[in-house]
Every structure is written in C-alpha cells, then in structure tokens.
Amino acid sequence: MVLLPNDILLSESWSRCSTVYGLNPSVEWETTVLSAPEIRYLCDRHRPLIQAAAPEMDRLHTLVRGLGFVVLLADANGYILARRIQPEAYDRCRRWRLQIGALWDEATAGTNGIGTCLSEGKPIIITQEQHWRFCFRPLTGLGVPLFGAQGQLSGVLDLSALPGTTSEPFALLLMDALQTAACRLENQLFRNYFPKETIITLGPPLYSSMPLAALDADGRVIGATYAARQQMNWHDHQISKQPVLMTLLDVQEKPCFRKAEEHVIRSALAANNRNVSAAARSLGISRSTLHRKIKILGRER
Numbered sequence: 001m002v003l004l005p006n007d008i009l010l011s012e013s014w015s016r017c018s019t020v021y022g023l024n025p026s027v028e029w030e031t032t033v034l035s036a037p038e039i040r041y042l043c044d045r046h047r048p049l050i051q052a053a054a055p056e057m058d059r060l061h062t063l064v065r066g067l068g069f070v071v072l073l074a075d076a077n078g079y080i081l082a083r084r085i086q087p088e089a090y091d092r093c094r095r096w097r098l099q100i101g102a103l104w105d106e107a108t109a110g111t112n113g114i115g116t117c118l119s120e121g122k123p124i125i126i127t128q129e130q131h132w133r134f135c136f137r138p139l140t141g142l143g144v145p146l147f148g149a150q151g152q153l154s155g156v157l158d159l160s161a162l163p164g165t166t167s168e169p170f171a172l173l174l175m176d177a178l179q180t181a182a183c184r185l186e187n188q189l190f191r192n193y194f195p196k197e198t199i200i201t202l203g204p205p206l207y208s209s210m211p212l213a214a215l216d217a218d219g220r221v222i223g224a225t226y227a228a229r230q231q232m233n234w235h236d237h238q239i240s241k242q243p244v245l246m247t248l249l250d251v252q253e254k255p256c257f258r259k260a261e262e263h264v265i266r267s268a269l270a271a272n273n274r275n276v277s278a279a280a281r282s283l284g285i286s287r288s289t290l291h292r293k294i295k296i297l298g299r300e301r
Helices: 006-020 036-045 047-064 087-095 115-120 168-193 226-232 236-240 245-250 255-271 276-283 287-300
Strands: 069-075 080-084 124-126 140-147 153-161 198-201 212-215 221-224
Touching: 006 115, 006 124, 036 047, 036 080, 047 069, 047 080, 047 153, 047 168, 115 124, 115 140, 115 153, 140 168, 153 168, 168 212, 198 255, 212 226, 221 226, 221 236, 255 276, 276 287
Parallel strands: none
Antiparallel strands: 069 080, 069 153, 124 140, 140 153, 198 212, 212 221
C-alpha cells in the first residue's frame, strides 16, 4: 500500500484552514447535524455504498473495538452515513458529533480524518495536536478515500479514536487494515457495477484503490477504477471510445506498461481457469498472440 508523508498533507491542510477557510483554531466548532428526514433521504441516496461497506465496517470493528476506535463511513461531502461503535461509547460519540448525519468537511471542521482525506483524495492520519481546531486535539482520526465504480471520489472510510485512546504505536497497522478494507469495498462496488464483464487487474493498488478494468466480450475497456485511470492516464472520453486493452498496452514501451500487461495476462488466465483460448477471447486477441506474449514474459523473467 502507498501512504504519502503525513507532514506534506498536514501542511497543505493547515494552509487551507488559515488562508482559504479563514478558520480561527481557538473558536469552538459548530457543525451541521441533519434531521431524521434528511438523514433518511441521504442514506437512501447512498444505499449501494452503505450496503457494500457494511461487511468491511463490521470486519474493521471486530479488529478495533477493544482499542477505543469508532468506524465511520462518510459521503463525498463529509456527512457521516454509517458507523460501528461499542454501546458504551454512544454518549461520547454524540458529544463529539461522531454520529450519522454530522458534517465533517474540512472547510468547517478544519483538519480532520474525514474532511482532509476528502480534500486531498489520499490516506491521512491526524493525531491530537495535528488538528487545526484546538477543541479536536483529544481525538485521533485515520481516513482513506473511497472511490466509486467510475473512478469518482465517493466518500471516506475512517477510524476515529476517542479521548484517552492510545493509537500512535499501531496507527500504521490500522492504516494498512483500513486501506485493505477500502480496496475490497471498491472491488465489490466495481464488480456490482459490471456484473457480467471480465474484470482484469493492472497491478498493485494505489492508496486505497485497485487498478481494475472491465472488459466486454471483445476485450474492450468499458470501465476502470481510479487507480487504473491514474496508471494508464485514462479519462472518461477515452473510456467512452471502448479501446481494446491489449492494443493500448502493445503501443506502450515504458516498464510500467510492460508490468501492467503481465498483470493483465495473469489476471485473464486466472479468471478463465488457465484456459488460454478463453483468456484470449476475454482480452480480444487471438490464441496465438496470447501464447506469444506468454512466451515473451517467460523469457523476460
């Protein structure tokens, strides 16, 4: 997993809080908390995300419930959609507004695990003194971005530690678990969106996104995740033309594309139970071409 240096992200966040948002760090925070009808409407809009996230949130809660952490799911605007907490933490979570319907965007709350993750689109760890607002300094937040099936930033998966929780010794371990959960969630959303297409992986994850491409029966790219778009420099306009994946890789000479081609071939073979003919059909190339590529990969190792 990739994690950028926290200092860079924090510096940029504090700069926004000071110069863009004009937030006074010593002023108490007043956030928006939606009404019950508004929460129902919001959750209905994000029902596929909430449902897909539920197993990952349950799994994370099993890991952290003895450590004093709360598992939170927020949308792309910073509204909390769902949470997993211990029953004894209800009152404390309400006091800190770690509740469904509360808004945690960076523009109003300042530097925090949800809002700053959304502003940067990257994983972030915010320990006590790193919060912009003094009132949040008893808290710790770890946030990773969630990307939808079309590569868009869809929300944040967050672990928040309540006051009195020791988190620094195992923060990186928790971040790794959080990014793994986010990758699995994105994978599920992507496969739900493309249920009948062949799904190919192009390499290792980027932050909390797996580089996945959805191919039709002719091996044409009809969808790609955030990481795949970043790796291949694909945009919506290019994907709308449904290019043949192997043709795109063939014209590239950079090592990263050669590595991507290897991942594609291995992924296609695995998806088709090592059947070369079926794998070739799924990639939109001939059986002889796939055999030739497999031989080349074997020689390059």
